Amino acid sequence: MKILVIDESPFVKNYIQKKMEENNVIVHVASNGLEGMLKMRSETPDLIIMEYELSRKSSVELLKEKMGSTSLKRVPVIMISAQFDKKKIMDLSQYKVKKFLTKPIKIDALFKAICELLNIKFEMDATPSIMETHFNDNILFVEIAMGLNWDKIDLLKFKIAELMKLYKIYAPRTLVIMSNLNVEEDSDRKVLALLGNIIETTHTPKKAVKILTSLGFIKKIIAGHTDFSNIEVVDNLDKAIDSLLDNKVLEQSLLSQRMYKQDLLAAKKVKTEKNQDIQFHFEEESKPDYSISCDSTIVIVDDDVVIQEFVKTAFGDTGCNVIAYSNGRNFLEDLPKKQFDLLFIDLMMPVMNGFEVLHRMKQMKANLPVVVLSALSRKETVVEAKKYGILSYLIKPITPKMLHAKAAEILKMSF
Secondary structure, eight states, X not given: OEEEEEOSOHHHHHHHHHHHHTTTOEEEEESSHHHHHHHHHHSOOSEEEEESSOSSSOHHHHHHHHHTOTTTTTOOEEEEESOOOHHHHHHHHTTTEEEEEESSOOHHHHHHHHHHHHTOOOOOOOOOOEEEEEEETTEEEEEEEEOOOHHHHHHHHHHHHHHHHXXXXXXXXXXXXXXXXXXXTTHHHHHHHHHHHHHHHHOOOGGGEEEEOOOHHHHHHHHTOGGGTTSEEESXXXXXXXXXXXXXXXXXXXXXXHHHHHHHHHHHHHHHHHOOOOOOSOGGGGSOOXXXXXXXXXXXXXXXXXXXXXXXXXXXXXXXXXXXXSSHHHHHHHTTTSOOSEEEEESSOSSSOHHHHHHHHXXXXXXXXXXXXXXXXXXXXXXXXXXXXXXXXXXXXXXXXHHHHHHHHHHTOOO
16 A cells, blocks of 8 residues: 655645554655645555645646546545535545645644555554643743543654754653542553653653643652653742753753753764765755744734734735724624634733733634744733643744744644
8 A cells, every 4th residue: 555645734645654664564655736746647556645735737637638538537536624614625626636635734643544545554652642742932831631642642753853843942841730630550651751752852851841730640650760760840830940940950951952052063974974976955054944824714803003014014925815904892893704714813902902802702712823923921821821721922023033933833733
């Protein structure tokens, strides 16, 4: 069995490739539409998993070419997109698109679709688990609830690695938040594997890793394992943030970053000395591409017209549609009528402040990713954002690079 994955996110491709090859399914990957077309032609896959928004050649162009080939015509397709409307689904169905999955992708739904279309079976951990990870102001947050799932623990490594590439951060201070976890037979092994994956992937010194939890069994597991005994377990968010902002923790994190970069440079030097052959790639082609190029609609709610124009300009050449509102009340009036993909919102506004908007959105059960823009201090922002279930925030003053990175994290990293 062979699968072709055409997706610009290394995170998506790498994880699918690892999981499938563990189950004896060969996976070929392509980073854009043109590369996907060439790989599709060279070796006929049994299944194609394709992102709708592709560069260099659109997904529709690929599908049309596929339908013109006798060998490829009957190959089923799983299509992934930030959003699907009825028209898009109708248009794509004629091209043998069998499954439509929206971002963020649920891995169990993805692998269930693969098994159905290829008529194969493989085991996945069915433990209910919510696992989120994100960067805020150079701190890595890992949030876990409900349970610990082996597949998601494995998936976490890939997501952290891609976030670190995206933000160009090494050895970040890390806060692991655990709540409402069920005690299972192999909880000890899962907790230790989780922490091991985080430390191995981030290169963070253990004293710069904090666990926020009130669960007694987590404290016992950490205390009973010498490899992780330097990790502090706290039961209060204020205390956790204070601890992470401690100068000694910051110094250890920065030292680890310097050591990691020195090791990286040394490794590159050895590789260069031993390998003098010419690489047939432009320098830019070897770098991970996290540029935002999409048909997504981004909304900015801020009473400052300068900030509105700044956000519009930042995304001006990306293809994203940016809509601005000067107050929260007008935005909430339009929320049920329009399709938005990402919200940037200021906290301090007249008419209706950001906290009131977030409260109303929660009541409306609005399923919209939110990035809070705040001039508050880092600690205040974390505490307030957490009250409203907000995972992402940016501290003012903001830059185009910060906006692009945060949008890429949410719109491009699709698990």
